[in-house]
Amino acid sequence: MRLYEHEGKEIxxxxxxxxxxxxxxxxxxxxxxxxxxxxxxxxVKAQILAGGRGKAGGIKMANTPEDARKIAQEILGMELAxxxxxxxxxxxxxxxANEMYMGITVDDKNGVPIAMVSVEGGVEIEEVAKRxxxxxxxxxxxxxxxxxxxxxxxxxxxxxxxxxxxxxxxxILSRLYNVFTSYDARIAEINPLVMTNEGEMVAGDSRCxxxxxxxxxxxxxxxxxxxxINNLWEREGVRAGVSYADLDGNIAxxxxxxGIAMALMDAIKDEGGHPACFLDxxxxxxxxxxxxxxxxxxxxAKSDPRIKVILVNAVMVLSPADAVAxxxxxxxxxxxxxxxxxxxxxxxxxxxxxxxxxLKDSGVKLYSSTEEGIREAIRIVR
Amino acid sequence: xxxxxxxDTNVLVQGITGRIAAAQTKLMLDYGTKIVAGVTxxxxxxxxxxxxxxxxxxxxxxxxxxxxxxIYVPAPFVQDAAFEAIDARVKFMVIVTDxxxxxxxxxxxxxxxxxxxxxxxxxxLGMMIPGQTSLGGILAPAVKPGGVAVVCRSGALxxxxxxxxxxxxxxxxxxLGLGGDPVxxxxxxxxxxxxxxxxxxxxxxxxxxxxxxxxxxxxxxIEATFNKPVVAFIAGRTAPRGKxxxxxxxxxxxERGTAESKINAFxxxxxxxxxxxxEIPSLVKKMT
Numbered sequence: 001m002r003l004y005e006h007e008g009k010e011i012x013x014x015x016x017x018x019x020x021x022x023x024x025x026x027x028x029x030x031x032x033x034x035x036x037x038x039x040x041x042x043x044v045k046a047q048i049l050a051g052g053r054g055k056a057g058g059i060k061m062a063n064t065p066e067d068a069r070k071i072a073q074e075i076l077g078m079e080l081a082x083x084x085x086x087x088x089x090x091x092x093x094x095x096x097a098n099e100m101y102m103g104i105t106v107d108d109k110n111g112v113p114i115a116m117v118s119v120e121g122g123v124e125i126e127e128v129a130k131r132x133x134x135x136x137x138x139x140x141x142x143x144x145x146x147x148x149x150x151x152x153x154x155x156x157x158x159x160x161x162x163x164x165x166x167x168x169x170x171x172i173l174s175r176l177y178n179v180f181t182s183y184d185a186r187i188a189e190i191n192p193l194v195m196t197n198e199g200e201m202v203a204g205d206s207r208c209x210x211x212x213x214x215x216x217x218x219x220x221x222x223x224x225x226x227x228x229i230n231n232l233w234e235r236e237g238v239r240a241g242v243s244y245a246d247l248d249g250n251i252a253x254x255x256x257x258x259g260i261a262m263a264l265m266d267a268i269k270d271e272g273g274h275p276a277c278f279l280d281x282x283x284x285x286x287x288x289x290x291x292x293x294x295x296x297x298x299x300x301a302k303s304d305p306r307i308k309v310i311l312v313n314a315v316m317v318l319s320p321a322d323a324v325a326x327x328x329x330x331x332x333x334x335x336x337x338x339x340x341x342x343x344x345x346x347x348x349x350x351x352x353x354x355x356x357x358x359l360k361d362s363g364v365k366l367y368s369s370t371e372e373g374i375r376e377a378i379r380i381v382r
Numbered sequence: 383x384x385x386x387x388x389x390d391t392n393v394l395v396q397g398i399t400g401r402i403a404a405a406q407t408k409l410m411l412d413y414g415t416k417i418v419a420g421v422t423x424x425x426x427x428x429x430x431x432x433x434x435x436x437x438x439x440x441x442x443x444x445x446x447x448x449x450x451x452x453i454y455v456p457a458p459f460v461q462d463a464a465f466e467a468i469d470a471r472v473k474f475m476v477i478v479t480d481x482x483x484x485x486x487x488x489x490x491x492x493x494x495x496x497x498x499x500x501x502x503x504x505x506x507l508g509m510m511i512p513g514q515t516s517l518g519g520i521l522a523p524a525v526k527p528g529g530v531a532v533v534c535r536s537g538a539l540x541x542x543x544x545x546x547x548x549x550x551x552x553x554x555x556x557x558l559g560l561g562g563d564p565v566x567x568x569x570x571x572x573x574x575x576x577x578x579x580x581x582x583x584x585x586x587x588x589x590x591x592x593x594x595x596x597x598x599x600x601x602x603x604i605e606a607t608f609n610k611p612v613v614a615f616i617a618g619r620t621a622p623r624g625k626x627x628x629x630x631x632x633x634x635x636x637e638r639g640t641a642e643s644k645i646n647a648f649x650x651x652x653x654x655x656x657x658x659x660x661e662i663p664s665l666v667k668k669m670t
Contacts, residue, residue, distance in 0.1 A: 106484065108594050108638075111491040111565035143488040144496075184485050214483040216458060243628040257507075258562055258628025259536020259591055262617035263659050265627075269620040270658060278621075280628030282480065283402075283507065283519070283538060315538060346541070348523060370542070371660055 001210045001225040002049045006089045008206025011183060016175045017190070018202045022091035031072030034090040035065040041093040044071045049228065050081035051124075051207075058085065061093060083230070094202055099192035100159075101125050101136075102173055103207075104180040113141040113180065115152075115173060119159050121192030122204070135159070147177040168201050169193070184214030233277065233300050240292035242281045249274025250306050250381045252297040255313040256281050264313060264374065273378045276300070276307045285319035290327025291334075298335035309340045309380040313370060316347030316355065325358035332362060340365065340380055344373035385531075385556055385576040385583075386474050386500065387450055389514035394442055394451040394472065395420045396463045398430050403454035406478070406508075406519045407431060410452075413516040418446040439463075439470040450474040452508065452517050460504060461486035468499045476517045477503030477567065487565040494567060501567035502560055505629070507537020509558035520544075520557050528553015529584035530666055531577050533570060535560050535591050536629065539617065543589060543662055550663040552670065555582040562629030564593070570600035574608055585611040585669045587662065588653075592618035593632040593639040601647035611669040614648045615656045616641045 003011075009019040023034035024047070035042050046058030053059050058080045062068035068090060078085045099121030107114035116138040120128045128135055137158035141147045152170035161169055172193065180188040189207040196202060215222045229235040237244025243258065251273050255261035258280045265275045277300065281293040294312065301307040314324050328343065341364045345352045356366055367373035387393075393410070397403050398420025410417060411431060419442040420430050426437035436442040439451070451472045455463045460482045467475055477490075482504040494501055502509060508518010513527035520537070524544040530552055534540040537559025544557050558573065560566050570588055577583045590597040597616065604612055619641040621627050645655050654669070656662040 106488065106564060108564065108596075109569075109599065112488050142492055143485065144492045181485060184483060186484060211484040213457065213481045214485065217483070243626070245622075245625045245627060247622065255538075257536055257538020257541075258632055259534065259539035259589070259617050260542050262536075262591055262621060262627050262632065263539060263542070263615075265621065266617065266619045267658055275620075278625075278627055315541065347521075 001212055001215070001221060001228065003206075003208045003210065004047045004049065005045065005206050006047060008208040009203060011179055011208065012190070012203050012206055015179050015182070017172055017179070018200060020091040020094055020202055020204070022089050024087055025072065025090055026076075026087050028069045028072040028076065031088060031090050032065045032069035035062060035068040038090065038092050042068055043091050043093050044068055044075065045089045045091065046075050046078065046080055046085040047087045047089055048080050048083035048085060050083060053080060056080045094194050094204065095197040096194050097197045098195040099204070100169065100195065101128070101191045102176055102193050103187065103189035103191065104177055104185075105187045105189075107140055110140055112143055113177070114138055115141060115147065115155060115177065117155055117159055117173065125191065141177070146181065147174055149174060164199070165195065172201055179208070183208065184211045184217060185209060186211050233296070236296055237279065240296050241289060242279055242293050242296070244296065245278040247275050247277050248306070249276045250308045251377050252276045252301055252307050252310045254279040254281060254293050254297055254311070256283055256285055256315040260313060264311075264370070267374055268377070271374060271378045273381055276304065283315070285314070285316075285324060285327070287323040287327040287330075290314070290324050291331045294328055294331035295335055298331060298337050298339070301339045302335065302337040307339070309342060309377045311373060311377045312341065312343045313373070314343055314345055316345065316351045321347070321351040321354035322358065325355045328359065328364060329362055342367065342373050342377055344368070344370050346370075384511040384514065385573070385580055386509065387515055387517060388511055389414070390416070391449045391515055392416050392418045392447050393515075393517060394418065394439065394446075394448045394467075395433075396439065396451055396453045396467065397455035398422055398433065398435060399425055399428075400454050402478070404430065406452075406454070407433070409519055409522065410516050413510070413522050415515045415517065419448065439466045439472065443470045443472070448472050450476070450517060452476045452478060453503075454478050457481040457483065461489055464490045464501070465493060468494055468497045473499055475499060475501035475567070476506065476508050477501060477561070478506060478508060478518055479503070480505045482563065484565060487563060491565055491567060502558065503567060504561055505563045506559040506561035506566075507540065509556060511556050512554050518559070520559070524548060525557050526553045529555055529582065529670060531555045531580070531583045531586045532557045532589070533560065533573050533586065534558070534589035535596075536562055536589070536617065539589050542659060543587070546659070546663050547587075547666060550667055552663065552666055555580065555584075562632065569596040571596070571603045574600060574603055578609055583610065585613070585666070587666055588612060588614045590614060590616045590644055591629070591632050592616070592621055592627065592641050592644075593629065595638065597644035598647040601651040601653065604653060605651035612653045613656060613662070613665045613669050614653050615659070615662055616644050
């Protein structure tokens with residue numbers, strides 16, 4: 001789950017990383033008051049869960065409280081990168097001497113944290129990596145021991161910092177690592193890390209993403225995560241305990257296992273169909289999860305007339321046929337909607353037979369070959 | 383020995399009294415896996431399908447020779463369970479549990495490496511050496527002994543692919559799910575290094591998916607040093623960018639992890655890539 005800039009900065013502050021004086025506002029009037037309170041020139045920043053705000057017009061300078069009010073009026077309600085702006089961070093404008101980059105994430109190849117720093121801040125680090133890879137220094141960290149003080153110093157030295165700045169930058173990097181581990185982050189990033197004319201180092205922006213699998217350790221974020229999912233159906237998916245991604249086609253797809261769901265999605269497209277969604281109900285299906293999954297697809301189909309057929313790949317390796325069949329029957333009973341349902345039954349022959357028996361009056365079309373099931377779905381949408 | 387395990391491997395099941403653990407334990411026993419003990423803290427002294435249950439791995443290890451452990455404990459306890467097995471000198475683990483915290487996964491990876499324990503998962507269906515042993519929930523009727531190693535990121539796909547091979551008379555030397563998370567114990571390259579030395583394995587089927595870079599890494603290794611024919615398949619070709627496709631690992635971020643990049647890497651390493659699931663058997667047949 002991605003955090004807003006202001007939330008990341010709250011965390012930074014708690015962990016000893018300096019941030020600009022800032023106030024979160026939701027109305028133009030509040031933006032004006034915030035500017036008066038800050039007492040100098042400010043930056044008004046749209047709070048959305050995506051990057052590229054500056055280019056899209058979501059970040060503006062204001063010299064006076066009245067300017068801030070006007071800018072707030074302009075930005076609030078704007079749509080940026082698919083998000084509606086409903087709050088702004090009004091922050092003191094920093095006197096920038098230099099901008100650096102600092103980030104910690106997971107190194108895919110080694111499966112351990114990697115710290116990256118660069119003297120090129122304020123731009124996308126991916127671009128720096130492409131253009132001037134030698135301007136980025138990185139080092140892998142052993143998660144069992146964490147980042148040691150000297151490791152931080154050695155890394156910062158590689159980008160040419162010395163003396164006081166070397167010490168303060170390494171201290172901030174160590175604290176950022178602390179943010180990364182204490183908040184179970186996938187990414188903890190300061191871009192830019194501003195060196196002011198007064199010689200201070202201040203986090204100009206924050207990018208933090210918390211690992212969804214760790215939210216049980218951070219109950220304060222758990223409910224927020226669901227609230228923040230932009231798409232209604234994806235939100236429902238989390239509530240139903242399944243992995244769901246909303247797409248915009250005509251075949252609503254559900255499978256047990258992400259890999260097989262993706263392979264089916266590809267096959268549907270190859271045959272000229274369009275998946276309306278991707279639903280992975282996971283392995284070891286229970287009646288409840290089957291019911292929730294199909295129920296979700298049926299409700300989606302009820303509200304979206306583009307959807308012409310529901311296609312389910314039900315794997316009964318660990319799940320008894322009765323659970324699978326009853327889940328389907330109950331979902332159909334609960335959500336009344338006229339739509340063809342195709343179920344591909346995968347598993348031992350006796351389980352398939354049992355499920356066929358239970359589903360014989362349900363109106364569901366049953367297949368034991370994935371290929372044939374998909375072809376039938378395509379035939380229906382044509 | 384086949385890779386990691388064989389018919390003589392003594393297996394421990396951690397969290398043996400849970401719902402999925404019990405169901406898979408039954409499957410494993412039916413297949414002939416030598417499960418010698420189970421662990422569920424607080425349930426020591428009980429038994430599951432006649433298998434003795436202990437409170438700790440060390441206690442089980444005092445009574446039995448433990449070669450491998452299959453871990454089913456709930457996600458919040460997986461790190462502890464894995465460390466416990468590693469500390470009891472268990473040399474191979476299958477971590478089946480899904481939704482394991484990322485930072486736990488990184489710590490397990492580092493600790494296992496330090497102590498010389500190998501593992502697959504988390505978030506895997508497990509592995510099977512056909513005709514010998516099964517650790518996890520690979521579907522038994524789907525497999526038959528033979529010469530093709532099936533290595534999948536997604537375990538459920540192995541249940542889909544293996545029967546298609548078996549129908550064509552193509553048997554398997556091993557069927558293995560690496561796990562769907564970004565940080566897993568063994569990557570494709572790690573398995574390929576073992577398969578290189580495995581006499582039973584004549585060819586390899588790699589079933590990858592979008593996200594991460596393990597397919598590209600495997601392709602480089604194959605081109606440089608691998609000595610057996612390989613066929614590949616990539617799931618998620620049509621997935622939109624930035625959306626998580628079920629697996630935490632299956633997400634395209636920027637230019638990383640796209641299907642095109644993986645398919646290109648395999649093709650330039652001389653590895654044929656099946657476009658669909660149904661195309662896999664004929665390509666594998668050509669290879670063997």
